[in-house]
Amino acid sequence: MKSTQLTIKDIARSLNVSISTVSRALKDHPDISQETKDLIRNYAKKFNYRPNVLALNLRRQRSYSIGLIIPAIVHHFFSSVISGIEELAHKEGYNLIICQSNENQYREMINLQTLIDHRVDGILVSLSKTTQTYEHFNDALASGMPIVFFDRVSEQLEADKVITDDYEGGRIATEYLINKGCKNIVHLAAPQNLLIGRERRNGYCDALRKAGIEVREDRILKCDTREEVQTLRHHILNIATEIDGIFVVNDSTAIAVIQVLQQNGFRIPEDISVIGYGDGPNASIIKPELTTVVQKGYEMGRESVKLLLQRLNNPAADIDFQTKVFKPTLKIRQSA
Amino acid sequence: MKSTQLTIKDIARSLNVSISTVSRALKDHPDISQETKDLIRNYAKKFNYRPNVLALNLRRQRSYSIGLIIPAIVHHFFSSVISGIEELAHKEGYNLIICQSNENQYREMINLQTLIDHRVDGILVSLSKTTQTYEHFNDALASGMPIVFFDRVSEQLEADKVITDDYEGGRIATEYLINKGCKNIVHLAAPQNLLIGRERRNGYCDALRKAGIEVREDRILKCDTREEVQTLRHHILNIATEIDGIFVVNDSTAIAVIQVLQQNGFRIPEDISVIGYGDGPNASIIKPELTTVVQKGYEMGRESVKLLLQRLNNPAADIDFQTKVFKPTLKIRQSA
DNA sequence: TATTTTTACGGAAACGTTTTCGCAACCGTT
DNA sequence: AACGGTTGCGAAAACGTTTCCGTAAAAATA
Numbered sequence: 250m251k252s253t254q255l256t257i258k259d260i261a262r263s264l265n266v267s268i269s270t271v272s273r274a275l276k277d278h279p280d281i282s283q284e285t286k287d288l289i290r291n292y293a294k295k296f297n298y299r300p301n302v303l304a305l306n307l308r309r310q311r312s313y314s315i316g317l318i319i320p321a322i323v324h325h326f327f328s329s330v331i332s333g334i335e336e337l338a339h340k341e342g343y344n345l346i347i348c349q350s351n352e353n354q355y356r357e358m359i360n361l362q363t364l365i366d367h368r369v370d371g372i373l374v375s376l377s378k379t380t381q382t383y384e385h386f387n388d389a390l391a392s393g394m395p396i397v398f399f400d401r402v403s404e405q406l407e408a409d410k411v412i413t414d415d416y417e418g419g420r421i422a423t424e425y426l427i428n429k430g431c432k433n434i435v436h437l438a439a440p441q442n443l444l445i446g447r448e449r450r451n452g453y454c455d456a457l458r459k460a461g462i463e464v465r466e467d468r469i470l471k472c473d474t475r476e477e478v479q480t481l482r483h484h485i486l487n488i489a490t491e492i493d494g495i496f497v498v499n500d501s502t503a504i505a506v507i508q509v510l511q512q513n514g515f516r517i518p519e520d521i522s523v524i525g526y527g528d529g530p531n532a533s534i535i536k537p538e539l540t541t542v543v544q545k546g547y548e549m550g551r552e553s554v555k556l557l558l559q560r561l562n563n564p565a566a567d568i569d570f571q572t573k574v575f576k577p578t579l580k581i582r583q584s585a
Numbered sequence: 586m587k588s589t590q591l592t593i594k595d596i597a598r599s600l601n602v603s604i605s606t607v608s609r610a611l612k613d614h615p616d617i618s619q620e621t622k623d624l625i626r627n628y629a630k631k632f633n634y635r636p637n638v639l640a641l642n643l644r645r646q647r648s649y650s651i652g653l654i655i656p657a658i659v660h661h662f663f664s665s666v667i668s669g670i671e672e673l674a675h676k677e678g679y680n681l682i683i684c685q686s687n688e689n690q691y692r693e694m695i696n697l698q699t700l701i702d703h704r705v706d707g708i709l710v711s712l713s714k715t716t717q718t719y720e721h722f723n724d725a726l727a728s729g730m731p732i733v734f735f736d737r738v739s740e741q742l743e744a745d746k747v748i749t750d751d752y753e754g755g756r757i758a759t760e761y762l763i764n765k766g767c768k769n770i771v772h773l774a775a776p777q778n779l780l781i782g783r784e785r786r787n788g789y790c791d792a793l794r795k796a797g798i799e800v801r802e803d804r805i806l807k808c809d810t811r812e813e814v815q816t817l818r819h820h821i822l823n824i825a826t827e828i829d830g831i832f833v834v835n836d837s838t839a840i841a842v843i844q845v846l847q848q849n850g851f852r853i854p855e856d857i858s859v860i861g862y863g864d865g866p867n868a869s870i871i872k873p874e875l876t877t878v879v880q881k882g883y884e885m886g887r888e889s890v891k892l893l894l895q896r897l898n899n900p901a902a903d904i905d906f907q908t909k910v911f912k913p914t915l916k917i918r919q920s921a
Numbered sequence: 922t923a924t925t926t927t928t929a930c931g932g933a934a935a936c937g938t939t940t941t942c943g944c945a946a947c948c949g950t951t
Numbered sequence: 952a953a954c955g956g957t958t959g960c961g962a963a964a965a966c967g968t969t970t971c972c973g974t975a976a977a978a979a980t981a
Contacts, residue, residue: 256967267931272969280929302703303643304967307936312639314682322671328664335658335685344682344699346650349671363680367638504870534840534870592937603961608939616959640937643966 255298264292275300306368314344315557316364316372320352320401325529326499326546327375330399333550334373341558343370350377358385371395371557376403378440395560399553400544402444409556410572411549415445418542418577419452422496422524425540425579427460431494431522434462437472437506439498446473446498449526453496473498478505486513493521494585500525504535507584522585537583545575591634600628611636642704650680651893652700652708656688656737661865662835662882663711666735669886670709677894679706686713694721707731707893712739714776731896735889738780745892746908747885751781754878754913755788758832758860761876761915763796767830767858770798773808773842775834782809782834785862789832809834814841822849829857830921836861840871843920858921873919881911 257275261268266285274281274289275298292298306312315338319327331347338345346369348360357377362385364372374386374396383405390396390408399411419436426434436453439446454464468488472481489510497503503525507517515521517537525532525541532539552573559568593611597604602621610617610625611634628634642648651674655663667683674681682705684696693713698721700708710722710732719741726732726744735747755772762770772789775782790800804824808817825846833839839861843853851857853873861868861877868875888909895904 258967268968269932269970270930272967273930276969282929285929299698299702301643301967303639303646303648304936305969307637307639307643307938307966308968308970310639310936322658322668323661323664325659325661328659331683332658332685335683339684339699344684344703346680347667347671347683348675348680349668362635363675366635367680501866508870530837531867531870534844534867536872594937604938605940605962606960609960612939618959621959637937640966641939643936643968644938644940646966 254301255296256301257298260289260292260296260298264289310368311370312368313342314346314367314369315554316346316348316360316367316369318348318350318357318360318364318372318374320350320375320377322347322349325531326400326527326544329546330375330550330553333547334554335550336547337551337554341554352378354380354382361385361389365389365394370561371397373553373557374398376401376443378443381442395557397553397557397560399549400445404444407570409560409570411553411556411575412445412572413544413549413575413577415448415577416452416455418526418544419449419496420456421452421577421579422526422542423453423456424460425581426494426496426522426524426585427456427462429494429518429522429585432462433492434468434494434496435488435492436469437495437497437502438469439473440471449498468492473502475501475505478502478509482509485509489513489515489521495521495523497523497525500527500529500532500539500541503539503541503584504531507535507537507539518583518585524579524585528580532580533582535584540582540585541580542577543580544577549575590637591632592637593634596625596628596632596634600625646704647706648704649678650682650703650705651890652682652684652696652703652705654684654686654693654696654700654708654710656686656711656713658683658685661867662736662863662880665882666711666886666889669883670890671886672883673887673890677890688714690716690718697721697725701725701730706897707733709889709893710734712737712779714779717778731893733889733893733896735885736781740780743906745896745906747889747892747911748781748908749880749885749911749913751784751913752788752791754862754880755785755832756792757788757913757915758862758878759789759792760796761917762830762832762858762860762921763792763798765830765854765858765921768798769828770804770830770832771824771828772805773831773833773838774805775809776807785834804828809838811837811841814838814845818845821845825849825851825857831857831859833859833861836863836865836868836875836877839875839877839920840867843871843873843875854919854921860915860921864916868916869918871920876918876921877916878913879916880913885911 257271258268261271270281271289274286275293317334322328335345350357350360354377357380372394383403386406397409398406402410402412423434436450438450441447457464470481472478495506497506503523507523510517510521517523525539528541528543532541556571593607594604597607606617607625610622611629653670658664671681686693686696690713693716708730719739722742733745734742738746738748772786774786777783793800806817808814831842833842839859843859846853846857853859861875864877864879868877892907
């Protein structure tokens with residue numbers, strides 16, 4: 250926009266009225282007569298006046314935008330969350346500033362500072378895998394910045410949260426395997442500093458115990474990416490002969506495992522049943538189609554914005570922190 | 586941020602210097618003595634002074650942010666583009682405001698206006714499928730807003746562009762099928778108002794002609810989503826017996842086609858070879874693994890930002906519009 | 922007619938910066 | 952002793968709004 254935009258001041262000068270009159274006319278203030286209003290509004294429309302948001306933001310000391318810190322955009326779950334967030338945020342007149350942490354705590358801290366500097370009205374966060382300390386967020390919260398955490402949250406943070414009941418997810422997946430007759434079930438787990446990692450694991454463990462099956466530490470492997478499946482390839486194949494079920498912490502890892510097993514002559518689900526987590530589009534592409542825990546990204550995104558909006562619209566602020574929990578369900582296909 | 590932030594004015598008052606001195610000290614202006622600088626900077630650091638970006642933006646009449654209008658976030662190609670954009674933009678000190686058009690021209694126009702209102706420094710756009718007129722963009726361009734179009738572009742827009750050579754993509758895919766011995770090749774095409782739709786189709790047609798194969802209009806179907814595959818299911822199965830190859834405009838549609846064909850007893854690639862477009866993660870999950878044209882989303886995102894930055898850093902602005910073309914390659918797997 | 926109330930508008934401060942201009946005080950030269 | 956240059960800082964305008972306060976004229980009331 251080189252050709253400098255029309256301002257309220259220009260209109261005032263052209264129409265021989267004061268700046269305040271123009272401002273009020275445009276917002277339909279009762280103090281202005283109908284004819285003056287018409288005059289000004291017609292002029293504004295004719296010359297396509299658009300208020301300068303930069304000035305507005307400074308004036309009202311807020312930006313009408315919300316920030317998002319997300320580990321990585323290129324994962325179906327996260328991109329569907331973003332989609333839900335964008336949808337509702339824009340509808341409510343906020344725009345969205347996106348930062349990705351790339352699973353890096355330092356980047357996450359930079360992102361947070363950037364967003365604060367930009368005076369976003371609120372922030373949505375899903376924690377990075379490497380985040381071990383939470384002071385940065387606690388400081389921001391203490392200073393009054395509304396923050397809603399979603400999916401990857403921490404108990405060390407008192408704030409609004411939107412999660413799926415990951416314990417339940419781990420439990421129903423494992424119970425399903427048990428009911429199918431599996432006795433030796435491996436869990437490929439997320440890092441245990443992540444609450445979702447611990448919860449899913451706990452759900453898995455409790456389901457085993459409840460069924461009277463011993464929980465063996467050597468049946469729980471930290472493995473939550475395709476790459477790690479390759480790294481652990483030999484180990485996985487070694488134990489493959491002794492097991493009959495695997496509960497994997499996400500779909501793409503589950504798919505990688507299935508592929509490795511199939512390449513080595515194991516039949517899914519006849520020899521080994523596999524359950525994933527997420528229910529992304531890949532789940533129905535792999536053969537056998539993947540049985541998996543469904544996680545509603547789009548809805549979680551919307552719900553996060555809703556919670557945030559609730560704070561923004563009630564700056565009175567003594568509402569208790571809320572945690573919105575989505576109940577996971579099992580999408581049964583063929584792999585288990 | 587309720588507890589109102591420290592300002593330059595506060596510092597000035599506390600230290601008994603003028604506002605201008607504080608401002609200059611913080612930016613290391615030579616007019617200020619070293620001791621005054623130290624005094625002020627230490628104070629600023631101690632009390633964690635952070636410049637108010639809202640005020641800065643108003644002052645410099647720009648927002649140091651770039652806007653993105655994208656048809657949908659939840660597609661692997663687009664989300665990888667976003668990832669590339671975010672990466673470079675943040676590194677260069679810009680932040681990213683994301684709007685999705687949901688393949689809707691009206692939404693696209695609203696998005697554009699929003700971004701202009703926010704005085705973004707530049708805009709990145711991939712056109713929606715339904716966009717038929719381009720005045721909104723041409724107006725913005727005429728007013729001096731730097732815009733870079735990527736992937737989904739139009740010849741009716743004179744601006745910087747980042748594309749893959751889609752004609753070439755269509756050509757190499759089709760030629761590969763021909764070389765494999767296919768004689769009856771169907772093309773599942775994107776909407777023809779999209780340049781990428783026409784280009785891929787033209788590449789397909791020319792490859793056929795060059796091989797002396799007749800181009801038949803009834804062998805070209807508008808079909809570029811999973812849903813459309815279901816709609817056209819019967820038609821596809823009807824012609825399936827007469828054909829031996831399909832060139833599909835994107836991966837997910839290709840995968841849907843493969844699934845439909847397989848369910849009805851056709852063997853891929855023995856009976857019918859299939860080639861997709863995009864090379865997303867799904868391509869190596871489907872069995873047979875999908876042969877497909879690779880499209881580098883992340884790199885295209887980065888390149889778009891580069892082009893935009895080039896404009897922003899040379900507001901002199903008489904650089905000719907550039908079009909950066911990525912050469913597509915064929916990733917050969919099993920489906921063809 | 923005199924007084925109060927209402928109507929319709931203008932002036933100016935404020936939001937937090939940057940930057941132009943001006944000006945003392947000091948320095949070194951002649 | 953007078954002059955020109957430098958050093959170090961402050962005042963104030965500007966960016967485009969909103970809004971508090973004030974006020975003249977018109978209308979309503981007494």
